[in-house]
Amino acid sequence: MNDENTDFLYPFIEAQETDATALLTDLASSARAKATESARLQAASLEEWGPEIEAAGRAIAERFAAGGRMYTFGNGGSSTDAETLASLFARPAHGRPLAARCLAADQAVITALGNDVGFDVVFSRQLMAHARPGDIAVALSTSGSSEDLMTALVEARRRGLLTIGFSGHDGGRMAVADEVHHCFTIRSQSIHRIQESQALVGYRLWATAQHHLETLRKGYAS
Amino acid sequence: MSTTYDVGAAPGLIDEDLSADLAGAALALARRFHAGATLWVISPQWEPHAHHVAVEFVHPVVVGKRALPSVALVAADTVAETRIATRPGDVVLAVADAADAAVADVMRRAPAWGAETIWIGYGERPPAGAADHVLWVPTADPMTPATGRFVLMYHLLWELTHVCFEHPGLLKPEEPECTDEVCVTCSDEGRLGEVVAPPADLLSGALVRTADGEEYVDTMVVGEVAPGDLILIHGGAALTRLGEEPGA
Numbered sequence: 001m002n003d004e005n006t007d008f009l010y011p012f013i014e015a016q017e018t019d020a021t022a023l024l025t026d027l028a029s030s031a032r033a034k035a036t037e038s039a040r041l042q043a044a045s046l047e048e049w050g051p052e053i054e055a056a057g058r059a060i061a062e063r064f065a066a067g068g069r070m071y072t073f074g075n076g077g078s079s080t081d082a083e084t085l086a087s088l089f090a091r092p093a094h095g096r097p098l099a100a101r102c103l104a105a106d107q108a109v110i111t112a113l114g115n116d117v118g119f120d121v122v123f124s125r126q127l128m129a130h131a132r133p134g135d136i137a138v139a140l141s142t143s144g145s146s147e148d149l150m151t152a153l154v155e156a157r158r159r160g161l162l163t164i165g166f167s168g169h170d171g172g173r174m175a176v177a178d179e180v181h182h183c184f185t186i187r188s189q190s191i192h193r194i195q196e197s198q199a200l201v202g203y204r205l206w207a208t209a210q211h212h213l214e215t216l217r218k219g220y221a222s
Numbered sequence: 223m224s225t226t227y228d229v230g231a232a233p234g235l236i237d238e239d240l241s242a243d244l245a246g247a248a249l250a251l252a253r254r255f256h257a258g259a260t261l262w263v264i265s266p267q268w269e270p271h272a273h274h275v276a277v278e279f280v281h282p283v284v285v286g287k288r289a290l291p292s293v294a295l296v297a298a299d300t301v302a303e304t305r306i307a308t309r310p311g312d313v314v315l316a317v318a319d320a321a322d323a324a325v326a327d328v329m330r331r332a333p334a335w336g337a338e339t340i341w342i343g344y345g346e347r348p349p350a351g352a353a354d355h356v357l358w359v360p361t362a363d364p365m366t367p368a369t370g371r372f373v374l375m376y377h378l379l380w381e382l383t384h385v386c387f388e389h390p391g392l393l394k395p396e397e398p399e400c401t402d403e404v405c406v407t408c409s410d411e412g413r414l415g416e417v418v419a420p421p422a423d424l425l426s427g428a429l430v431r432t433a434d435g436e437e438y439v440d441t442m443v444v445g446e447v448a449p450g451d452l453i454l455i456h457g458g459a460a461l462t463r464l465g466e467e468p469g470a
Binding site: 020027032034038076079084088142198 | 278
């Protein structure tokens, strides 16, 4: 087989491409480059937010230790990441299972509120029904400015909840809102890379909360 | 600070081999979409990942990228739901570990449904040939599903698939269809079929689903068959029955 590349002899017309080898090589190299950027952003995010993760993780542990519950929420892909985070707290592979659930999970509630009142209240109205002062609200967003999330965070703060936000780009409204106790802004323009870093920061938050729960338990025992 | 549950940002998230696997899966997926496929997504243990993949394709985060048909299948009986959802030419993507019996069963049956398969997971790899494309995170850490490694994997699959659409000349099937009945390479030795209904009487065949659709197959050699049985078909007759498996 002749591997000699003779493409340069012809005008490049994509519709007439027949050999996928070059494309596959480009795709593979692009995948590695994007993964490298993802890892760089994750490391930078952990570096920037390390002390904030520690503080938020400790606050989460204190609330769980006192009987609090966690509510997570987000829109689109972030709603699924919110559900993954709630599952991590509620059903971890190891560690202590905690009362956490995702407010995007029930389509009857979401569509009822969206249809009867408006989409902006799909999460805040649920908090009005369920939340108690010792609970925890966690909002995941890549822009930090979604109306439904901000409405819910404001409602949560009014009710005495610990409020945690995940944001992206420049942080949006979430990063400057007084109602948000801890905001983790992932500094990237790519929604995909933001979500990948948010997942790892969320994981670290869980690990830190688990660690402090153990410490609190030992404190009581001694 | 060190905690009991410490984990770092993993360096080298995607190595050479995995990037090549991703590239191959993306091109195959783009070709299937180009021909009209729907992408069905299953993740019995980690449902949110199935929803994330589906929303990624249906409602792209990058403005201007086309919406593609993808659906998360989250019913309790994964095999039954995927069976009725898929049509020949579709793609089934699973996010699951190799020990997931329902997913393994879907993967075995997919060739009889005419579906191409992509399997994303971590830990011990599924056996060779378990899926058309295996995209495996090389770690045994049980926390992997919650650390963003799967999210990265399907984000990359989405991104690469859309790159392929910029190369319309490469979206046609790689091998020309062979229509010659005596062609050795595509004679129907060992076509996989899944029994839909047993023979109505002694003289008729069983209704069987294959990659080409439904057909009647002589089951004299393999004896009594039941719905869900997997058989190998040659020349219009079932030659062998595949072993017992969960969910049959």
